[in-house]
Amino acid sequence: MSWIDFFRGKRKEPASAAAAKERLQIVLAHERIGRTREDFLPKLQQELVAVVARYVAIDPGKVNVNLDRGGDMSTLAIEIELPAPAAMRVAAQAR
Amino acid sequence: MAQVVVVTSGKGGVGKTTSSAAFATGLAQRGKKTVVIDFDVGLRNLDLIMGVERRVVFDIVNVIQGEARLNQALIRDKRVETLSILPASQTRDKDALTKEGVQKIIEELAKEFDYILCDSPAGIEKGALLALYFADQAIVVTNPEVSSVRDSDRILGVLQSRSKRAEEKRDPVKEHLLVTRFDPARVERGEMLKLEDIQEILSIPLLGVIPESESVLRASNTGTPVIMDGESNAGQAYADAVARFLGEEKPHRFLEPERKGLFKRLFGGRAA
Numbered sequence: 001m002s003w004i005d006f007f008r009g010k011r012k013e014p015a016s017a018a019a020a021k022e023r024l025q026i027v028l029a030h031e032r033i034g035r036t037r038e039d040f041l042p043k044l045q046q047e048l049v050a051v052v053a054r055y056v057a058i059d060p061g062k063v064n065v066n067l068d069r070g071g072d073m074s075t076l077a078i079e080i081e082l083p084a085p086a087a088m089r090v091a092a093q094a095r
Numbered sequence: 096m097a098q099v100v101v102v103t104s105g106k107g108g109v110g111k112t113t114s115s116a117a118f119a120t121g122l123a124q125r126g127k128k129t130v131v132i133d134f135d136v137g138l139r140n141l142d143l144i145m146g147v148e149r150r151v152v153f154d155i156v157n158v159i160q161g162e163a164r165l166n167q168a169l170i171r172d173k174r175v176e177t178l179s180i181l182p183a184s185q186t187r188d189k190d191a192l193t194k195e196g197v198q199k200i201i202e203e204l205a206k207e208f209d210y211i212l213c214d215s216p217a218g219i220e221k222g223a224l225l226a227l228y229f230a231d232q233a234i235v236v237t238n239p240e241v242s243s244v245r246d247s248d249r250i251l252g253v254l255q256s257r258s259k260r261a262e263e264k265r266d267p268v269k270e271h272l273l274v275t276r277f278d279p280a281r282v283e284r285g286e287m288l289k290l291e292d293i294q295e296i297l298s299i300p301l302l303g304v305i306p307e308s309e310s311v312l313r314a315s316n317t318g319t320p321v322i323m324d325g326e327s328n329a330g331q332a333y334a335d336a337v338a339r340f341l342g343e344e345k346p347h348r349f350l351e352p353e354r355k356g357l358f359k360r361l362f363g364g365r366a367a
Contacts, residue, residue, distance in 0.1 A: 016312075016313045020316035023148065023318060026149065027143065027148045027149070034186060041153070042153065042163060045163070060164070063164075064166075064167060067149075067151070069150075
């Protein structure tokens with residue numbers, strides 16, 4: 001920044017270092033937990049899909065797991081596409 | 096036909112991940128369906144540079160080991176629709192990667208994407224070898240500095256002997272030189288290797304020159320690939336390089352030091 005900016009009173013866009021610190025704090029907090037514990041997400045997903053599959057014929061490829069890690073709270077969204085009712089009936093009869 | 100492009104250098108810290116993120120974003124911005132894979136298992140960082148670190152659920156090792164489907168591990172970028180990221184695993188080591196596993200992933204990605212960028216880890220160990228093995232093209236990232244140029248030469252040798260194309264004696268991997276952290280003022284003062292010197296030593300075609308720029312750190316701080324900073328020299332230089340990669344003619348820019356007149360010296364800031 002040159003000295004003239006001081007007189008211009010020009011505020012630059014917020015310094016990016018603060019964003020860097022916040023992002024690091026969040027990602028590291030999660031990674032440090034992960035170091036002491038086995039990653040449970042693959043297993044969680046498998047078990048959830050198995051439970052749902054007991055009731056509905058689902059395509060394991062149509063299971064989407066979305067995660068948003070936050071500082072105070074994280075969200076885990078598991079989206080399972082259920083087949084159309086007709087397909088479900090066929091699957092039930094086949095059993 | 097999908098193109099597999101490795102971004103490699105041998106040496107660490109020269110800008111492979113920054114360049115991978117910029118290139119992948121640039122190709123996607125131009126409508127190419129692009130996926131960028133982080134091969135640095137154990138030390139993943141592409142997710143941070145791309146700003147998707149909070150959304151990583153599964154990674155390349157989960158896919159190789161059958162714990163997740165490829166589609167579930169791909170992170171779709173929210174800024175550029177045609178861009179996806181496949182993160183590396185943070186908890187395993189590089190031995191979790193296998194040639195067969197990587198091949199299956201690349202074959203599956205090739206059905207959906209136009210460009211598959213492989214962000215190589217530093218070194219010439221397993222991770223780096225697997226990153227380059229399937230490559231059709233290579234972007235060799237080099238700093239104007241002796242150890243970087245030497246390591247680039249070494250990695251060029253590896254590309255020419257240990258890639259799949261080399262093993263199968265097909266057309267060689269197409270090589271591109273990308274010089275990063277270039278500081279024209281220091282070149283002029285004779286403190287830094289000249290561009291012609293680097294080209295003479297490595298003798299591969301020059302794809303682009305990215306000037307040393309404050310915008311690169313700013314971009315990594317915020318998790319925004321620097322190519323999205325269209326005002327910065329580095330962002331523009333990456334955009335030019337992407338255009339050249341796609342076959343356009345673009346003159347090289349930012350090769351001369353910025354001439355600062357008295358006015359600019361007093362009133363201007365530093366390089367964007």
